[in-house]
Amino acid sequence: MTSARDRILAKVRAALADVPPGPPDADPPATRAYRTAHTEATGPALLALLAENLADYRAVVHQTTSARLPELLAEILRAHGSRSVAVPADLPPEWLAATHDMTRLIDSPDLTAEQLNGVDSALTGCALAIAETGTIVLDAGPAQGRRMLTLVPDHHICVIRADQVAASLPQALPRLDPTRPQTWISGPSATSDIELERVEGVHGPRRLEVVVVSGRPQ
Amino acid sequence: MSRTFLGMPPFPKAAAVSTRNARLRANLTRATHTIRDKRARAVAELDDWAELRQSGREIKDRTLRHLDHYLLQAEQAVTAAGGTVHWAADAAEANRIVADLVRATGESEVVKVKSMATQEIGLNEALAAEGITAYETDLAELIVQLADDLPSHILVPAIHRNRGEIRDIFRGSMARWGRPAPEGLTDNPAELAEAARLHLREKFLRAKVAVSGANFIVAETGTLVVVESEGNGRMCLTLPETLISVVGIEKLVPSWQDLEVFLQLLPRSSTAERMNPYTSLWTGTTPSDGPSNFHLVLLDNGRSDTLADQVGRQALRCIRCSACLNVCPVYERAGGHAYGSPYPGPIGAILTPQLRGLQNEVDASLPYASSLCGACYEVCPVAIDIPEVLVQLRERVVEQAPGHRLERAAMKSAGWLLDHPAVYSAALRTAGKARGLQPRRLPLPGPAKAWSDSRDLPVLPERPFRDWWNRRDDRNHGHTGKDDAAR
Secondary structure, eight states: OOOHHHHHHHHHHHHTTTSOSSOGGGSOOOOOOSOSOSOOOOHHHHHHHHHHHHHHTTOEEEEEETTTHHHHHHHHHHHTTOSEEEEOTTOOGGGGTTOOSOEEEEOOTTOOHHHHTTOSEEEEOOSEEETTTTEEEEOSOTTTOOGGGGTSSSEEEEEEEGGGEESSHHHHGGGSOTTSOEEEEOSSOEEEEETTEEEEOSSSOSEEEEEEEESOOO | OOOOSTTOOOHHHHHHHHTTOHHHHHHHHHHHHHHHHHHHHHHHTOTTHHHHHHHHHHHHHHHHHTHHHHHHHHHHHHHHTTOEEEEESSHHHHHHHHHHHHHHTTOSEEEEOOOHHHHHHTHHHHHHHTTOEEEEOSHHHHHHHHTTOOOOSSSOTTTTOOHHHHHHHHHHHHHHHSSOOOTTOOSOHHHHHHHHHHHHHHHHHHOOEEEEOOSEEETTTTEEEEEESSSHHHHHHHSSSEEEEEEEGGGEESOGGGHHHHHHHHHHHHTSOSSOSEEEEEESOBTTBSOSEEEEEEEOTTHHHHHTSTTGGGGGGOOOOOHHHHHOHHHHHHOGGGGSSSSOHHHHHHHHHHHHOSOSHHHHHGGGSOOOOOHHHHHOTTOOOHHHHHHHHHHHHHHHSTTHHHHHHHHHHHHHHHTOHHHHHHHHHHHHHTGGGOOSSOOOOGGGHHHHHTOOOOOOOSSOHHHHHHHHOTTSOOOTTHHHHHO
16 A cells, blocks of 8 residues: 555646646746835834834833843833743843842753743843844744743843844845744734734733844944 | 534525624624725735735745645655654544544643644544544634634634624633633623633643644745744644644745745735734754654645646645635625635635535535635735636536536525625626626536537626616615615
8 A cells, every 4th residue: 555645746746747847946936026125224223113113013112222231121120020030041141230139040941831930021132133024033042042931921021132133024034044943023922813903912921022232242 | 522514505505594694794894894904004015015926926836836846855854853744645644643643642632723724624523533632722713612613714713703702602611621711701802812811821831732733834944834923823832742733735835035925925914914923933843942742744635636727726825814805795794604614715715625626515616605806816915816716616517517506506696696785786896897807708618618609798897787876876875785784
């Protein structure tokens, strides 16, 4: 008896009897006449566009400098009433330099979703951000931790450096590594399932605060 | 334990009943009009929409023309990244594979991400027969599951329910499935979402096995992509130890770069957003981050048959955005259940009969569930010419089942249309706009050929008589639409 794999492939090939044999490259490539970006903004204007689009989908956006970052993060955690914060093991130590009296859960393979469920906030960096769509991308790389870290807690604070901001999706994709697990986040969790009206806040963090750090990277 | 589409009446009969349900009509009209306006604005933001749409169409066509090549490439890439690939020729094979995989883990429950493919194969029912409980975690799917109902929309399966009904369903049924609804739950959508969060959180935290579909598989890298809003997808794709993804063989895109096209087309067409809140991308398994066992079940279930039809195969370009449902005058009035399949609306009318064949009366009636107005084609982000495929399928229905059954179906459809003046006038108006595209003759196959060959089609007027009549005297309050609503 032939395998399902062989049967499916044979049926697919028979269905394509009208296509001349040969590799896909024998076909002309698909046209790509679309834009590589819908904005020409760079520098502070690009950061402003990112902030505007993030805010449009109900993320809370802060802009600051590297020098003021620790103060701002302490303020955000205090304002949220957080008493515990989950962080990746390689979080830059200065980020929490001004935060005191706060239980820190450090990400490791042993940290469970159950433990994270009792944490008030999660603080991470990101892989990059996309200004046009108001999207931040996490890929479990530096200062990000595992995927569950930014999923289970109800409050996610994400720090973006100015040099991590791409204008558009076509400009962002080549900078991302497909072999890494990725989460693209555009605003807090939401649903349109009740009468197709958007409601923020279902299973993912209901509050997303993004801190855009301007100035040259360190 | 849950209902299926099996044994549903054919479209004209089902629609005749559903169009008389005033509450259903009101819920659907409200929801589809809200989303269609938003979609139009989201699309208008991009001045290169036409170019994106063209690329989306070409990339999908190219993939389909070499589907065997890309399937093998994807299989190799997923396997190399630590995943296991299974092939399922039909629903029964797919359900068998999933049930066996779940049993091998020793678990008796799974959490599910909303997935059209698993709806299509009736996975939940198949798992239930093996003593495995599948918990739907998408809010709308949860509503459908709690109400022991059927989905009626691709994106929002509970679109036929309004907030008051949803509150009643939560109050009445949540306790049977797990954590009960909070005391004093109102019909405020934010409160309803909160109730779903509380109800499902315990299930996410204890789940060992998840079942998902996927919006895309990137053949060159073996990456799967799931696009969602609520975070239930992230929960299912991240927390369990075992992940089983059931994906139709047409979901492939060749390259990582291709995502730049589809992740612009899909969110704007679907939820009218620049980008949906969450998109998860994973390639095989990652040590100590996410599921350690990943299984991909590649599903045929009629897709290779659909591929064999050179006109009909374009239906396989579909990225399940549901924009065509939201603009369809027939869907808006008949509702999703009338289509007798998890794929309702215009895309369902061409996809279901091709996937399942035209043997039964339900599927043979679907190509007639349309006024051929063309609004679906206009909004389709991958330019599927749904009217063209509908006409082609009608020919096939005629070819294989000449005589009474078809005639009956056609007459019933026409009868239904004539019975609903607003749909009828919408159909006429759009037909007027499409005059340039009208063929002079309608070539019918088989015995009808002699008849159609000797007759020209009547030329469509620029404006239908009814419009002209209503406009020539404004005091004569236009009937179009109003008497329809009063029925």
